[in-house]
Amino acid sequence: MIEVRELVKSFGDIHALGGVDFTVSEGEIFGLLGPNGAGKTTTISIIAGLLNADSGSVRVSGMDIRKDGRRVRHLLGVVPQDIALYEELSGRENLHFWGGLYGLSGKRLREEAGRVLDLVGLTDRADDPVREYSGGMKRRINLSAGLIHRPKVILLDEPTLGIDPQARINILDIIRDGVSEGMTAIYTTHYLEEAEKLCDRIAIIDRGKILAQGTLKDLVKLAGEGNLVTVSGAFSKEQVSPLLKGVAVEQLENGSLRMLVPGQAELSGALGRLFSAGISIGEVSIQEPSLEGVFIKLTGKDLRD
Amino acid sequence: MNAILLIVRNDMKRRLRSPVSVICMFLIPLGLTLLVGLVFGRHGKVELSHIKVLVADSDKGIAANFLKQGMKQGKLAELIDLVEVDSVAGRSLMDRGKASALIEIPKGFTVNILDRKPVVIGLVKNPQEAFLPLIVEEITETMAVMIDGAARIFEKPIGEARGMLTGGRWPEAAELAGLLSSAKPRIELVKGYLSDTLISITSETVSAPDAKPERTFNFLALIMPGSILIGLLFISEITMRDILREREAGTLARIIAGPVRSDHVIAGKMLSSFAITLVACALLIAIGRLGFGIAWGSPLKLIVHVVGSILMCVGLMAFLYGFIRSERVADAMLPVVIIILCVFGGAMFPYEVMSPAMQKAAVFSPAFWVIDGLKRIAIEKTGWGGIAPHLAIVYGLGAVTSVAGAAKLRGKLAGKE
Numbered sequence: 001m002i003e004v005r006e007l008v009k010s011f012g013d014i015h016a017l018g019g020v021d022f023t024v025s026e027g028e029i030f031g032l033l034g035p036n037g038a039g040k041t042t043t044i045s046i047i048a049g050l051l052n053a054d055s056g057s058v059r060v061s062g063m064d065i066r067k068d069g070r071r072v073r074h075l076l077g078v079v080p081q082d083i084a085l086y087e088e089l090s091g092r093e094n095l096h097f098w099g100g101l102y103g104l105s106g107k108r109l110r111e112e113a114g115r116v117l118d119l120v121g122l123t124d125r126a127d128d129p130v131r132e133y134s135g136g137m138k139r140r141i142n143l144s145a146g147l148i149h150r151p152k153v154i155l156l157d158e159p160t161l162g163i164d165p166q167a168r169i170n171i172l173d174i175i176r177d178g179v180s181e182g183m184t185a186i187y188t189t190h191y192l193e194e195a196e197k198l199c200d201r202i203a204i205i206d207r208g209k210i211l212a213q214g215t216l217k218d219l220v221k222l223a224g225e226g227n228l229v230t231v232s233g234a235f236s237k238e239q240v241s242p243l244l245k246g247v248a249v250e251q252l253e254n255g256s257l258r259m260l261v262p263g264q265a266e267l268s269g270a271l272g273r274l275f276s277a278g279i280s281i282g283e284v285s286i287q288e289p290s291l292e293g294v295f296i297k298l299t300g301k302d303l304r305d
Numbered sequence: 306m307n308a309i310l311l312i313v314r315n316d317m318k319r320r321l322r323s324p325v326s327v328i329c330m331f332l333i334p335l336g337l338t339l340l341v342g343l344v345f346g347r348h349g350k351v352e353l354s355h356i357k358v359l360v361a362d363s364d365k366g367i368a369a370n371f372l373k374q375g376m377k378q379g380k381l382a383e384l385i386d387l388v389e390v391d392s393v394a395g396r397s398l399m400d401r402g403k404a405s406a407l408i409e410i411p412k413g414f415t416v417n418i419l420d421r422k423p424v425v426i427g428l429v430k431n432p433q434e435a436f437l438p439l440i441v442e443e444i445t446e447t448m449a450v451m452i453d454g455a456a457r458i459f460e461k462p463i464g465e466a467r468g469m470l471t472g473g474r475w476p477e478a479a480e481l482a483g484l485l486s487s488a489k490p491r492i493e494l495v496k497g498y499l500s501d502t503l504i505s506i507t508s509e510t511v512s513a514p515d516a517k518p519e520r521t522f523n524f525l526a527l528i529m530p531g532s533i534l535i536g537l538l539f540i541s542e543i544t545m546r547d548i549l550r551e552r553e554a555g556t557l558a559r560i561i562a563g564p565v566r567s568d569h570v571i572a573g574k575m576l577s578s579f580a581i582t583l584v585a586c587a588l589l590i591a592i593g594r595l596g597f598g599i600a601w602g603s604p605l606k607l608i609v610h611v612v613g614s615i616l617m618c619v620g621l622m623a624f625l626y627g628f629i630r631s632e633r634v635a636d637a638m639l640p641v642v643i644i645i646l647c648v649f650g651g652a653m654f655p656y657e658v659m660s661p662a663m664q665k666a667a668v669f670s671p672a673f674w675v676i677d678g679l680k681r682i683a684i685e686k687t688g689w690g691g692i693a694p695h696l697a698i699v700y701g702l703g704a705v706t707s708v709a710g711a712a713k714l715r716g717k718l719a720g721k722e
Contacts, residue, residue, distance in 0.1 A: 048562045070564050078562040084555035086315070088322040100311045101563040129322070145559075 001026040001184045002047070002153060007056035009042055009208075016042040018208040019056070024186060024201075029179050031199030032188040033291070039208040040188035041081060044157045047186065048078045060153060074102070077151030081158045083138045084145075087131035091122055091141045094130060095148050102149035116144035119174055136167035143171060147178060154178065156187045160194065172198050192291045202291070204298060211298040219294045228287040228296070229267060232256040234280040243273045250296065256283075260293060308565045312573025313580065316547065320581055326543050331585050334536035335592065338529050355386035356437045357404040361395040366415025368452055372408075372426075375448045385444070396429070405431050406441035418456050525597045530679035531652035533589050534672050537618045538643045540585045542635075544578035545622040548714065549632055557718075567718040571623070571711050578619045586611055602682040610682060610692060613699035614675040620706030621671070627713025646672045674698040 002024040009017040017039045024030040032040045045051040047058050049069050058065045060072045085094050095113040104112055117123045120140035130138060143159055156175065160168040175198065179185050189195055195202050196216055203213035212222055230252070231240075237251040247270060250258045261267045267286070274281060287293070320327060358376065362369050376387050390398065395407040409427030417424040428445055430438035548571075551557035560570055590607070593599040601607050625642065629635050647653055649663070650672020656664060667673040678695035681687040 050558050050562055070566070073562060074564040076562065078559060080555055080559060082555045084559040086319055086556060088319050089315075093318065097311065097315045098559070098563075101308060101560065101565055103307075103564070105307075 001028075001061060002030075002186065003057075003059045004043070004047065005057045005059075007043065007046060007058070008054045009039075009046065009051065010054055016208050017046075017053070017056075020205070020208070020210055022203050022210060022213055024184060026184050027179065027182060028200045029175070029185045029187055029198055031195040031202040032186065032205055033190070033192065033195045033199075033202050033295070034188075034205035035190055037207075038190075038205045040190075040205060041157055042208075043205070044078075044155050044186065044188055048076060048155050049073055075152040077146040077149065077154040079143050079146035079154065079156045079159050081161060083142050085130050085138065085141060088129060090127045090129055091117065091133070091137075091144075092126040094141060095145060098145040099148040104149055112148050112150070116148050119147070119177070120144045121170070136163045139163050139167065139171065140174075143174065147174075150183075152182075152184065154183050154185045156185060158188055158190070160189070160191070168194070192295070196291055204295060206299050212294065216291060219291060222294050222297070227261050227263075227267060228290070228293045229259045229261050229270075230256050230285045230287070231259070231271075231274070231281055231283070233282040239277075240274065240279060243277055243279075244270050248297070258296070260297060306569075308569045309573040309576060312560075312570065313577045316544075316574070316577035317580065320544075320577075327540060327581060327585065330539040330543050331536060331588070333539055334532035334534075334589060337535065338525060338532045338593070338597065356384055356406075356440060357386045357388065358441050359388050359390045359395045359398060359404045359407040360410065361390055361392040361407060362410045363392065363412040364410045364414035368415035368418045368456075369410045371452055372410065372445075372448050375451070376444065381444065385441075399429050399431060402431055402433050405434050405437040408441075408445055418452065421456070421460070525593070526599045526683050527655055527657075527680065529589075529593045529597065529599055530676045530683065531647070531650075531655070533586060533593075533679065534614070534650065534652045534675045535643075535647055536589055537582055537586060537615060537675070538622075538646065538672075541578055541582045541615065541618040541622045542639050542643065544581050545574065545619065545626050546632070546635055547577070548574050548626055549629065549635060553632070561718055567715050568711065570718065571714045574714075575619055575623055575707065575711065578622070579615055582615045582619060583612070586615060599683060602686050606682045606689065606692060607679075610675075610678045610696060610699065613696055613703055614678070616703030616707060617671055617675070617699045620703050620708075620710050623710025624706045624713060625710075627710055627717060646670055649673070651676050671698070671702050 004020060004022050007017050007020040008015075020039065020043055022030070032043060034040050042051065046053045047060070047065070049065055049072065052066075060075060063072050065072045086097070089097070092113055095116065096109060099109045099112055113126075114123070117126050120143060122137060122140055122144070125133065125137065130141060133141065139159060139162075143156075146154055146156070154175075159175075160171050163171075172194065175185060175187070187195075187199060199216075201213065201215055202219060204211045204219070212219055232255065235257075237249060237257060240257055241249055244259065247266070248260045252258055259270065261270055271281075271284065360373055360376075362373065373387065373389075375381070376385050388404070390407075392409060395409070398404055399407045407427075407429040409429065411425065411427070414424055414426070426445065426449060428442055430442065548557065551560070557570075561567060590601060590611070594601060622639075625639065626635070629638065644653075649667055649670035651659065651667055652672055656667055656673065656677065659667065674695045678692050678699070681691050681695070685691065
């Protein structure tokens with residue numbers, strides 16, 4: 001459905017994308033997971049036709065966005081990271097405008113607006129000005145404006161940014177329901193749990209490059225068989241590292257240490273060496289292989305950094 | 306086309322919901338005009354006053370009376386307010402600037418004229434007035450020539466009637482009959498020169514059949530075109546700024562991400578700006594008519610000129626916004642541009658009071674052609690020929706700036722900012 005090939009984009013001296021390459025199949029939710037500044041929004045913007053890539057290509061349903069831009073844009077729905085609504089208009093009026101831009105009119109427009117308002121649970125507030133909505137409500141109307149015309153492909157750029165967990169779950173459910181009706185989605189996020197719960201395939205992106213992509217299972221395998229072990233206590237990385245040769249150790253902001261330990265035997269050995277050396281350990285937590293572990297392994301840092 | 310109308314409708318709806326900025330810009334020209342209205346009165350009409358002329362008559366003879374009466378007759382009576390004073394009082398009043406001029410008729414004025422001797426009439430002019438004393442001087446000279454001419458022609462009969470003319474009394478009927486009988490040959494002699502002249506002058510004042518004679522001038526008709534131009538520039542600026550606001554709000558990107566051509570987006574924005582500016586202009590004109598009594602002249606000429614002027618203002622703002630990247634830059638730059646255009650165009654100070662150098666520079670300001678066109682339509686009631694250059698310039702500039710502005714903005718959108 002969507003083919004992105006060797007996308008390169010620079011803003012002056014800043015190399016935002018250094019050859020991004022991925023494919024999205026029809027009916028799939030494809031996640032772009034990465035920290036702030038990784039190139040997620042730049043990638044989405046190029047696919048949406050808001051930016052021109054310096055080189056590379058994007059094809060949607062076989063159509064090149066550079067040559068058949070308007071036809072491609074007919075197929076797309078965009079949910080931008082920032083709320084892009086007219087605050088002085090009501091939710092319904094916003095939907096009428098955005099739907100109208102995609103060729104909806106009259107009875108069909110009203111019906112589709114009613115449908116998406118119902119989908120996001122804002123029918124009873126539809127006629128209030130958007131400026132009176134809460135942050136979560138604005139996010140939902142922002143999402144519904146991208147869905148009103150039933151796009152073939154929906155591009156979602158961090159649609160749950162800044163909202164509470166319950167609202168986030170609600171939005172993820174809406175997206176999942178939309179996709180189940182035949183939509184294809186590209187979803188960017190820096191929340192690991194969102195990518196894990198929602199996306200069929202995930203690409204990990206950092207500093208303008210895709211480091212790995214595949215299903216969650218495929219990616220977790222990249223992390224190896226190791227567990228992510230977090231140890232807190234009265235010690236420093238310099239004290240512990242010599243005792244844990246062969247283990248990747250990272251010191252967290254709160255002073256804890258995080259290690260990727262290959263297996264149970266190695267874990268026991270590592271802890272034993274620490275105790276033997278008189279290191280005072282307060283707490284130990286063990287996490288099985290996950291996307292976070294993959295990210296740390298690939299980038300050497302936490303996604304939240 | 307649907308996208309253009311959709312954008313226009315959406316923008317108008319948004320303006321109605323949040324009209325503060327447009328109302329503020331609308332209040333600027335209205336406020337300026339109201340201030341001028343307060344100064345000059347509801348209809349801004351300035352009464353053309355009588356010229357106050359003092360006359361100190363030390364002679365009291367018939368020639369002096371003839372001079373004084375001449376200034377109280379016919380058209381001169383509508384123009385001159387003649388007040389008799391003595392010389393000392395007259396000088397005192399002139400020192401205090403209480404009159405335009407003081408005519409001092411010396412003692413022996415009539416006798417000297419009858420004796421065909423030179424005589425001097427004193428004329429004291431008010432130095433604080435530029436034109437009125439000169440008018441009095443001209444009138445006095447004319448009266449003097451007439452009196453002198455009459456004295457020359459009727460020298461003999463005047464000589465015979467001298468006693469009557471200098472006695473300070475009016476002649477009896479029999480004395481007058483004798484005088485006229487003596488003057489008749491003289492009249493016959495000059496009849497050939499006084500009657501049946503080859504050159505005649507007819508006077509005509511063009512006005513509506515039931516129009517009252519106008520002795521007032523609506524000063525607001527001179528000021529309000531400039532105020533309207535200020536309003537057009539500021540309102541078109543604030544409405545075109547919406548492109549910047551939508552860019553910063555993210556809605557412009559969302560529109561561009563849709564299946565809408567960028568030139569349709571720009572056309573929609575410019576059309577919205579045009580529509581809102583047109584409504585504001587119509588309101589200002591209506592207020593000028595109903596509130597300040599300004600007769601705007603031919604509605605068709607007014608509409609054609611206003612439409613071209615708005616096209617020019619919107620095009621100019623679109624062009625400028627093609628270069629501006631943020632509201633901060635717009636806030637810093639555009640009011641300065643507008644004020645410069647207004648000052649040079651005669652919006653702040655009427656063109657008529659500008660220095661010659663400024664007047665020469667004014668024609669290079671697009672604002673001048675808007676304001677002058679409105680004045681010609683409203684004040685001079687000019688025909689199409691009188692505003693043809695103005696229409697050519699506003700429509701021409703409007704077309705050029707609109708096309709250039711649209712191209713610049715399209716380039717910005719196509720560059721995907």
